Amino acid sequence: MIIGIDIGGTSIKAELFDANGQSQSKLKEIKTPIDYHKQTNDILNAVKQLVQSFLKEETQIEGIAISSAGVIDSEKGKVVYSGPTIPNYKGTNLKDEIEKTFKIKCEVENDVNCAALGEMWKGAGRTSHSFICITVGTGIGGAIILNQTLWRGFQHCAGEVGYIPVSDKTWQDLASTSSLVSDYEQLTKKNNSNGKLIFAAYEAGEESAQKVIKQLVDNLTKGLLPLLYIINPEAIIFGGGIFERKEILLPLIEEALASQLQDNFFKPDHIFGAELGNKAGRLGAVYHFISKNAFN
Structure with a gap:
């Protein structure tokens, strides 16, 4: 059995998997222990407590697989860069600390x-040899799969696509869920909006919602174009909360690409919505563990 753990800025989720990626436990979830006032975190101890809780229930645990926010040196299992979402996280060596504490491979x-x-x-990319995964949320994240192999870059930060310049801003400044909500609130003078409310208004025919979603799609497409020209992927996979409404967004992106690409020749064969939801990170961590270790 392998414990799959997903460390995010809001919560830490953990689940037990077998070597085929099948869940063998209920999901455990705790709030990520961050003190923004003191600019500290207690993530390492929180992860240790989660691992300990599984060890009390299951003795045959042979691995601990962690998916974490931040730039990760996957050979060392160490956080080499982290933004303000998780303060004082840079330098945390999760792999060494977990292996030292539990004597289990991490x-x-x-x-x-x-x-x-x-x-x-296990998801939308299983039939594609090369694809780009784009996650749209508070910011925009990315990952590049080439010939069914993850491309990490020499500083482990390949795929940091949110920083791509679009006009005079970054891609995530213009095309994230945060920017969608901000644009909508500015246009309507409403507060406490969110993606779900905006999409409901879009479906109801509200002009402001239709305008900001069209603008979001246009900006998503502008940032996508250089990736298509440089990498030439077989597929694009979009994830993140707003792509729960992929039935609205994907046709609009297809339409925008058709009008903005130099030629349809450059279009990827497939544009998918992610299939695995928030389980994707834990499953991917387990896959990464299995690929690095002899495991049956």
Whole structure:
């Protein structure tokens, strides 16, 4: 059995899997212990407590697979860069600390990379040799699969696509869920909006919602174009909360690509919505663990 753990800025989720990626336990979830006032976190101890809780229930645990926010050196299992979402996280060596505490093999990989590996193994990417996975949420994250292998880059930060410049801003400034909500609230003078409310208004025919979603799609497409020209992927897989409404977004993206691409020749064969939801990261972490270790 392998414990799959997903460390995010809001919560830490953990689940037990077998070597075929089948869940063998109920999902455990705790709030990520972050103190923004003191600019500290207690993530390592929280992960240890989760692992300990599984060890009390299951003795045949042979691996611990971690998907984590931040730039991860997957050979060392160490956080080498982290933004303000998780303060004082850079330098945390999850692999060493977990292996030292539990004497169980541990592997660590970036969360969006894990989501892409999960989709490649069990989800929307399982029939594609090369694809780009784009996650749209508070920001925009990315991961690149080339010939069914994750491309990490020499500093382990390949796929940080949210920083791509679009006009005079970054891609995630213009095309994230945060920007969608901000644009909608600015246009309507409403507060406390969210993606679900905006899509409901879109379906009801509200002009403001239709305008900001069209703008979001246009900006998503602008950031996507250089990736298509440079990488030439077989498929694009979109994930993140708003792509629960992929039946609305994917046809609009297809239409925008058709009008913005130099030629339809450059279009990927497939544009998919992610299939695994928030389980993708844990499954991808398990896949990463299995690929690095002899495991049956």
